[in-house]
Amino acid sequence: MHALYEPVLGLMRAVAQDIMMPRFRSLTADQFSEKTPGDYVTIVDRESEAFLGEALARLLPEARIIGEEAAALDPGVVDRIGDGVAWIIDPLDGTNNFTEGRSPFAIMIGLTVDGAREAGWILDPVSGRICHAARRSGCYINGEKMVSRRTDGTLPKAAIATYFMPEERQAEVRRRAAGRLEIVDIPRCAGEQYPRLILGQNDIALYERTHPWDHAAGALMLEEAGGRIARNDGADYRLDVPGRGAIAASTPEMWELAKAVLFD
Numbered sequence: 001m002h003a004l005y006e007p008v009l010g011l012m013r014a015v016a017q018d019i020m021m022p023r024f025r026s027l028t029a030d031q032f033s034e035k036t037p038g039d040y041v042t043i044v045d046r047e048s049e050a051f052l053g054e055a056l057a058r059l060l061p062e063a064r065i066i067g068e069e070a071a072a073l074d075p076g077v078v079d080r081i082g083d084g085v086a087w088i089i090d091p092l093d094g095t096n097n098f099t100e101g102r103s104p105f106a107i108m109i110g111l112t113v114d115g116a117r118e119a120g121w122i123l124d125p126v127s128g129r130i131c132h133a134a135r136r137s138g139c140y141i142n143g144e145k146m147v148s149r150r151t152d153g154t155l156p157k158a159a160i161a162t163y164f165m166p167e168e169r170q171a172e173v174r175r176r177a178a179g180r181l182e183i184v185d186i187p188r189c190a191g192e193q194y195p196r197l198i199l200g201q202n203d204i205a206l207y208e209r210t211h212p213w214d215h216a217a218g219a220l221m222l223e224e225a226g227g228r229i230a231r232n233d234g235a236d237y238r239l240d241v242p243g244r245g246a247i248a249a250s251t252p253e254m255w256e257l258a259k260a261v262l263f264d
Contacts, residue, residue, distance in 0.1 A: 012121060012130075039096070041069060041095065048092055049067040049070065053065045053089060056109070062084070066212065068213040081212060081239055092106075093108050094187070097189060107123045107191070108121070108123075108190070108191050108217045120216060131198075131217075148222065155181055159184050159185070184202060190215060191218065197227055198227065200250065203249060204247065204254055222250075228252045229247070230246065230247060
C-alpha cells in the first residue's frame with residue numbers, strides 16, 4: 001500500500017488544481033443540479049470521478065471502480081463490493097458546501113480488498129491538508145502520525161446530523177443528549193468530520209447514512225488513530241454488509257458513552 005501513497009495523492013492534487021478549484025465560487029447555473037431534493041451534483045463531481053476512475057484503473061488494473069456518481073446512475077455498481085479489490089471514490093465530498101461557495105469539501109479515495117478497508121486518502125483542496133491511513137500502519141495527517149483523543153471540554157462534543165432524521169427522532173436525540181453531550185454543528189462533509197474526530201475537535205459523530213464512498217477512507221483513518229466506528233447496536237461497520245446508521249468516536253470509551261446516551 002505504501003507504494004500507492006504518492007501516485008494516488010498526485011492524482012487527487014491534479015483534480016484539485018485542474019478541475020475543482022477553478023470552479024470554486026465560479027459555478028454557473030447549468031453546471032449543477034439536484035440528484036434528489038436538497039442533494040446536488042455538479043460538473044466538478046462528474047469530471048473528477050471520470051478522471052480519477054480512469055487513472056486509478058491504470059494504477060491497479062485488477063481493481064473495480066466504485067464511484068458515488070456512477071452509483072447514483074446505477075446502484076448495481078455497489079453490488080459485490082466485498083469481492084476482490086476495489087477503489088471507492090467520492091470525487092467531491094461536501095458538494096452542497098461547494099455549490100454555496102464555501103468550505104469544507106474534500107476528495108476521498110478508499111482502497112478495499114474483499115470488503116475490508118485497506119487504505120484511504122482525504123485531501124482538503126482549500127488548505128492542502130492530506131489525511132492518509134493504511135491497515136496496520138497508522139493514520140497520518142500532513143505526514144504526522146495521529147493518535148485520536150477526546151476534546152478538552154466538560155461535555156463530549158457530538159456532531160449529529162439531525163436533518164436526516166424524522167422530527168420525532170430529532171427531538172429524542174436532543175432530549176437524550178441534554179446535559180450529557182454538547183451537540184455541535186456538523187461540517188456537512190465526512191472528509192472534514194473524520195479529521196475533527198482524530199484531531200480532538202469533536203468526540204462523537206452520529207451518521208444516519210453510511211454510503212461506502214462517505215466512509216471507506218475516513219473510517220479506516222479513525223480506527224488506525226485509535227478511535228472506533230460501529231453500527232448503532234455495536235455491530236462492526238463493514239462496507240459489504242448493508243445497514244443504516246453508525247456511531248464514530250475518537251476513542252472506544254467515547255463510543256460506549258455515545259451508545260449509552262443515544263440508544264440504550
